Every structure is written in C-alpha cells, then in structure tokens.
Amino acid sequence: MLSEKEKLERLTNLGVELNQVRDLDILLERVLHNARKFVNADAGSIYIRDGDQLSFSYTQNETLQRRLPSNEKLIYNFFSLPIDKQSIAGWVAITGQVLNIKNVYHLDHKAPYHFSVHYDETSGYTTRSLITVPLKTATGEILGILQIINAQDENMKVIPFTPDDEILMLHFASIASVALERAQMTRSILLRMIRMSKMRDPKETGAHVNRVGGYSVEIYEQWARRHALPIKTVERERDCLRMAAMLHDVGKVAISDVILKKPARFNEDEYEIMKQHTFLGARLFLDSQSDFDKAAYDVALNHHERWDGKGYPGYIDSKTGKPQDGFTDANGNPIGKKREEIPIFGRIVSLADVYDALSFKRVYKKAWNEEDVLALIEQQAGKQFDPELVEIFFSRLNVIRSIRERYSEK
8 A cells, every 4th residue: 555655756746657658548557557556446447438428448457357367358348328417427427526435335325326236246346435536627528537446455455435535536637637638639630640541541440540559559568578578668668559550551641542442452553552651651750759750660661561571661761762772682672571670560560450451341342250360360470470479469369359349340
C-alpha cells in the first residue's frame, strides 16, 4: 500500500507520466493501473463515452489474473450501456458526481441505479466496494467513467473506500482526463488520416487499422519479453508501435484511384506502382523528430518485406525511390531485405496486416475462414514471416481473437 506521502508524490508526477503516453488504448491501461494502485484496489474498469452510450473499454482484475497461467491475459467481452440513471456508471455520467458504495449487494432500495450481477456470476468474482468517478473535460463534458472495485487492507481483505479515497480519485480523474482528451484527439487525427486513405482505397478502414495496431502491440510485448527488453523501453516503444501500425498504408494516398479501386488483380505495371506506397508513406516521416516518427518510417517502408528476402521495396532510397548503391540485382532492381535486416516493427506489422486482411471481406475478395488463414501463416513461417513471430502469434491467439472482436466491422 502507498503511504499518504507517496500518494501525493505520485499524484504530483502523474500528469507528466500520463502525458508521455500518446496512444489511447495504452493510456487507458496506464490510467486504470495507476488509479487502482492509489487506493489499493483489486480491480477496475473504464467506460468511454460514445454519444449516448458508455462503451466498456478496459478492465483489470488481480484476483482473476492470479487464476490464469503465467503470462496469460484476461479475455473479456466488450459491450455498451445507455447513459441513464438505471446503471451505476450511467448515473455517474448523468450527474457528474462521485459514487462511493460500501457493498453493491446492499444498495438502498430507493436508489435509482442498480448493480448488475451478471459479471460476478459469469466470472466467479465477488464485487463488494465500488467507487465510480466521472472523467470530465475542463468544461464539464463527460469523457467516460472510471470504476474502481474492492479496496483492500494490508491483508488483502476487502474493505470500503474511504472519503479520502473519493477526494484522491477526483484529483486523479481530473489529471487523467487531460491526458485522455489529448489521446482521443491524437486517435481522431490518425483515424481522419485513415478515412482520407479510405476515400482512395476501400481496403483501408478504421476497424482494420485498429486491429492491426492491437495485434502488433500484443506480438511485440511477447517478443520483447523473450528478448529481455527493459520495461521502460517496452512501454515507450509499444506506444509508438500501435500508432505507427495504424498508419502502415498511409502512402496509398499518393497512388492513383485507377489502381487503388481496381476490383481485379493488378497487372505487372500496376503492381509496380502500387508497391511505391511503401516509400511514399515513409517519406512523411523522414524528418524524424521523435521515436514515433522513426517507428512510423520503419513500418511504412518495411511492412511488405519478407523473411526470405523476396518482398518489397527492398534496399531503396526513400527520398528518391531509387535503389541504394550496392544493393541491386543483375537487372538493377533493389534487392529485398531479409531476416533481421528487416526492422522488428516491420516484421511484426507484416504478420498482423496479412492476418487481418485475409480474415475480413473486402470489395475485391471474400473473407477467408480462420482455419485457412492460420494454415497459411503457419506454412509461411520462415518464408514470408519471421518464424519466431509466428510462434508468438499462435501462442497469443486467444488475445488476438479478442482484439478482432473488439474492433469488429459494423
């Protein structure tokens, strides 16, 4: 448990820490983790406002996590609930007030809201104390709801949240809301860029890029653990990777509509033009000013390279689009990068992109069934894909599937 002095020190540094996180999904994870630690809570969830609905966006639960094998993650369903006074989260969203409940199973029968026992019944978990805090902008607009569950004493016994916890969570929520609003703005800008691509290329959708970003981070985390990367490095790089993965095909905005929207297979000349989207996208990030710029450059340029060296664009000068000196074949064409010559982010997004592209219907093709997609990926280990990443992919398939469900196409 944190002492009062430690809590104040952490609260003072919280704004700086959270504002270093740019990706929305990773920020939600960090916000919830910090909130739980501040009040020594076992579990918690975050709901994000989407019009007149609250979307269940992220959850953590130490008790349920301990029941899982080492290195496994909780898999949970995504749902929405209306913003009304019938649910606890809805009531807080409407009133903008903190709600501190000692025991959710002993609610006052006069209360307009009620506690849904469905989660407890399906998970085998027992919710008792619950504090629900609104996440609001400076102008009072509701961004979402933070719910912290089951405060614990030094012996991990569930106890009620205190009035001091309410005050602490209000301060915490005000700081977290600033970071959340900024991350939502960043995500919105990214998705606008994707929608701009979608106007040109019907294959590019917000759901697709969110899935590719989610898959990529999951694969990267496991790869980083295997390679014993420092935790701070992993936290910084996964933030960059998720956004970079979302922009993997941003260079397609420079490709002709005649080619992008062609409903049939490309001829050889068209295919050569299409391949230019890699270095055209990378050019956007040539003037690198941050870790994100480098990550986005690596992903855009390298996500069509192959482990066996037969991918594209190969060793090319992204400024000019011409082959690099000393890296050409007998015909003067750039040779492909192979194996570890391909940056790790490019290797990861290559696998994530192919899995998702094959799994969903597009104007030019039907969706493959999952069995066929997985068979192809397994068959291409050591050929198209880094075999270690394929192994990691299959080991995390349940989490990959949950990400696919979260960002399903409507």
